[in-house]
Amino acid sequence: MIPALLAVLAIIDAAFAGFRAAAGRDARIFKRAYYQRAVLVGVGAGVALVLALAALTLAALVLARSPSALYAELLAIGARMLHVFLAYALLVVAALVLYATARRELRILATVSILGPFTLLRPLVVIVATIRGLGGGASLPAIALTVVSSASVLGLGRLLDRRYGREPPLT
Amino acid sequence: MTLDRPEISDLVIAFEPATLERLPVPRDEVLATLERHGMSAAARLVARWPHPEGVLDARFVDAVLLRAHLELQRLSEEFRQGERMRSLLVPLLDTLRRERVPGPYRVVDVGCGLGYVIRWLAAHGGLGDDTRLIGCDYNAPFISFATRLAAEEGLRCEFAVANAFQLSEPATIFTSTGVIHHFRRESLDRFLGEQGASGASAFLHFDTKPTYLAPIGSWIFHRARMREPLALHDGVLSAVRAHSPDTLAAAARRTCPEFAVGVHDGARELVPVLKVMLALVGVRRELRGAYLERLGPLAGRLGELA
Structure with missing residues (x-):
């Protein structure tokens, strides 16, 4: 359950990263298809990242002296990280629901008070979750896997941004 | 003072008012204006822009403004x-x-x-x-x-x-x-x-x-x-x-x-x-x-x- 939740959150985060990477680069009025494609690119990148991290984790487990102990340790770290991620995700989803359904002023409230500031805080949220995850003490392989996972989630956003930045900034 | 600070985009592009012809913008004038308003960070930003013969490169400025x-x-x-x-x-x-x-x-x-x-x-x-x-x-x-x-x-x-x-x-x-x-x-x-x-x-x-x-x-x-x-x-x-x-x-x-x-x-x-x-x-x-x-x-x- 915990790995699955983390994987789903990572893929959703990548979908948003795809959207953010594409936003502000296309001046057309009708661009639903453009954004859909950007989200799909993000999802694809997110799935690839999750698979790569799963393979890395599997390799670490295979090489570990006690795979079950390492797995239990990773589960405990993941559970602690999920507390932070789920709180953040809940807040963002609530803001998105408000943005999608409310009248204009309330949509602006969602944007001004949550969607804008919390996009800015996203790297900090990942760092806090990582620190919290590792807070209970962890073995070197668990620390390495956790840090690599968090860093790659943050790095994916930058990668997607760079990918869109290479395209001509017109339409 | 803050209210009088110019935006960079107000300074880096200029037009002749009657004909709307694009005018060359000397980079040093922009930098001097920004420094005069205590806007060192803005000045450092513009200072990095290409400026053949001391004039801001119009194509570069257009690309920045477009983005x-x-x-x-x-x-x-x-x-x-x-x-x-x-x-x-x-x-x-x-x-x-x-x-x-x-x-x-x-x-x-x-x-x-x-x-x-x-x-x-x-x-x-x-x-x-x-x-x-x-x-x-x-x-x-x-x-x-x-x-x-x-x-x-x-x-x-x-x-x-x-x-x-x-x-x-x-x-x-x-x-x-x-x-x-x-x-x-x-x-x-x-x-x-x-x-x-x-x-x-x-x-x-x-x-x-x-x-x-x-x-x-x-x-x-x-x-x-x-x-x-x-x-x-x-x-x-x-x-x-x-x-x-x-x-x-x-x-x-x-x-x-x-x-x-x-x-x-x-x-x-x-x-x-x-x-x-x-x-x-x-x-x-x-x-x-x-x-x-x-x-x-x-x-x-x-x-x-x-």
Whole structure:
């Protein structure tokens, strides 16, 4: 359950990263298809990242002296990280629901008070979750896997941004 | 002092006022102006730009401004500037029809940039067949881009590299979004006075609402959404430079005595997060009553239309 939740959150985060990477680069009025494609690119990148991290984790487990102990340790770290991620995700989803359904002023409230500031805080949220995850003490392989996972989630956003930045900034 | 600080985009591009011909901009003059205002970070940014023979590379400047405006459009989409404009424009057009002001009604967006609001209105405005949408800007690359975008999406609007107050077919309504704070003191009076003298029936000028939260809110937003350093710098500064409702209303009443003037969403709020934009609204005095009636519940947010 915990790995699955983390994987789903990572893929959703990548979908948003795809959207953010594409936003502000296309001046057309009708661009639903453009954004859909950007989200799909993000999802694809997110799935690839999750698979790569799963393979890395599997390799670490295979090489570990006690795979079950390492797995239990990773589960405990993941559970602690999920507390932070789920709180953040809940807040963002609530803001998105408000943005999608409310009248204009309330949509602006969602944007001004949550969607804008919390996009800015996203790297900090990942760092806090990582620190919290590792807070209970962890073995070197668990620390390495956790840090690599968090860093790659943050790095994916930058990668997607760079990918869109290479395209001509017109339409 | 802060209010007088120029935005980088005000300095790095210049036009001959009569012919709108692009003028060369000496880099050192820009740097000196920025340093004079204590804007060292902005000066360092511009100092890195290419400047053959001491003049800022026009193509590079255009590319920077284009990227900044693409990002600005993203904010306009998020803050629903098109919808915002439509909410005051539709009752205004209804007023003109009801008061038998002869059409077609020419809505001229001053300093339209990439023409987002005009194109949005063409796509979603439902303004009627008697309405023409025209965007004006001095920046030729912006106008050619806006024209291309409109054609690509089959939007019924037009764009012109022109002084909006000197069009061969004059405006019925002047509009703008995020432009009016660029005009300071006498130039604000001139900007509004030209509209009063133009024979137009009305104007609607939207801009950031200056509140105690606006500067920090603007910083957060631009930091979160903008990639282009110029967009970040100018976006934050524009929230600081935004005119107060009283300044706007006083300037419009002073320069356009034949207009009834009010500020939509200009009222102070304890926690100013719901209404982040205001609009300077002016209508010819003979249209005042009919416009207030057509505005319906929105009239309550207009303050005094006098």
